[in-house]
Amino acid sequence: MVARDWRRFWPVYLMILPVLAYYILWCYGPMYGILLAFKEYAPRKGIMGSPWVGTKYFIEFFASPYAFRVIRNTVLINFWNLVIGFPLPIVFALLLNEIRHTGYKRTVQTITYMPHFISTVIICGMLIDFTASDGVFGEIIRILGGTPVNLLSKPEYFRSIYVGSDIWQNLGWDSIIFLSALTSINTELYEAATIDGCGAFKRAIHVSVPGILPTIAILLILRIGAMMSVGFEKIILLYNGLTYETADVISSYVYRKGIVENNFSFSTAVGLFNSVINCILVVAANRISARLTETSLW
């Protein structure tokens, strides 16, 4: 049976081989390196030869004041990003859906999708310029009668800058999926609602929103699943010593401890903690979404 399978499908297996090799090397290779979290890394001895230290580095991490700080920051940044960043594209799609003038609609779409195509480095470069005390935001503060400060040097503003710029970049782009879900709603439903005496607002609440609810549910779950693993590039580009208090998240801490301070074993341990949390979230999200799609298909 196995031999026949090989004889018949060897060209297919040959074609899988490079991809399988990629996954073994680049995805499973690093998993072997996780051993370091339980070892005292000695560069000359390699991963295998380094002595075991058990859970020393986990204890060191959780006993340090940084553990609470980075976990809190990770949760808070992602929480606000979800609570504010998730509903806005839905509202935006609903508003856009009410525009009857096709040319106007297209123009708004093209313009609002555009920021999505600007690279992270450039977004952060512009943010640093705009948030400087003499930048665009400084000017707004001056107009409103305040004293301009360098916003990126104030820990209390970091989350707002992070979440705000994320919304600026993705508001339009994230609305695409809801917009297409809206266009697939049966127009007869709208007509029936109108005959029943519903105005535009009621039609949106009673027809549009229920129509895209499955899409909303799935995307929300997927987003929660990816919650703890997103966006650390932007944090590394924007934070500095003054804002670590609110800006330092688990992944940026892993980066700083490991790559900047060469504390490989400690960093691997914290990274493993992060990976495990991510894994739990993704598994939970997938379970729920599988159950939801099943029931919604009845």
Next chain:
Amino acid sequence: MIKQTTGEKAFSVFNYFLLFVISIVCLYPIWHVAVASVSDPLMVFSKRGFYLWPLGELNLRGYKLVMQNPNILSGFLNTLFYVGAGTALSMFLTIIGAYALSRKGPHWNRLVMKIIIVTMYFQGGLIPFYLLVKDLNLLDTRMSIILPIAVNTWNLIVMRTAFAAVPESVVESAKLDGAGDWRTCWVIMVPMAQATVAVIALFYAVRMWNEWFNPSLFISSKTKYPLQLLLREILIKNDTKSMTQLGSVGQSQQESYRLLVKYCTIMVATIPILLVYPFLQRYFIQGIMIGSIKG
């Protein structure tokens, strides 16, 4: 035609206006940088804040400085290489892998699929990844940018779904004509699923264009820097010294040119994308749709 009540008309007007404001907010930062990049640097330096129109005389000296800078040129060429070679390799691996995994007969396909899916749930983490690249002697090589991210699981699954949707009868008749799997993949499957192939290629290309983090870990010689990493030096780490060698000009003029060069660099690195984006917009949207149907 549905008759609108007064309230609905008022909402409609408000809605048009609101979306106008949102569009302006999306557009303004780019406009700001564009306008500042062609302004008189001294005036930009002394008057920050909002710009609607270039300050002073139209000035292209910043662009000249950026264009003359050998680092920017080499960054562009490097990125071009990484995008070209990286996308080609990614597409090659993704297409043959997706074809093979889309076949329903082979007994081991399900296991391979499981091996691949597991990596979506669990990753080794930053330091083990860094040490792997180091142990493979890939530090400071161009391969370290291309190889580790060659296959994207999401793209592989989307491509596999597209190949699986090609009618089995088409594959069967190709087999009867004597085409092996290799030929079937490239001559039948790829053209049949060309929309998805194009979208996936686009996604790989954009990802490589934006890549800066892995290069910042692995690449130490400036001659191999991709554009984005160079941009980080200029925009984030504020290192424009090498770019503004203006000889005998005064300190404040140096400072103002440094600012101008920043704006010009942003424009030079963004214009190519913003120029092609409206033409490719359709494909990107298609890509989101394909991905979401799968998800």
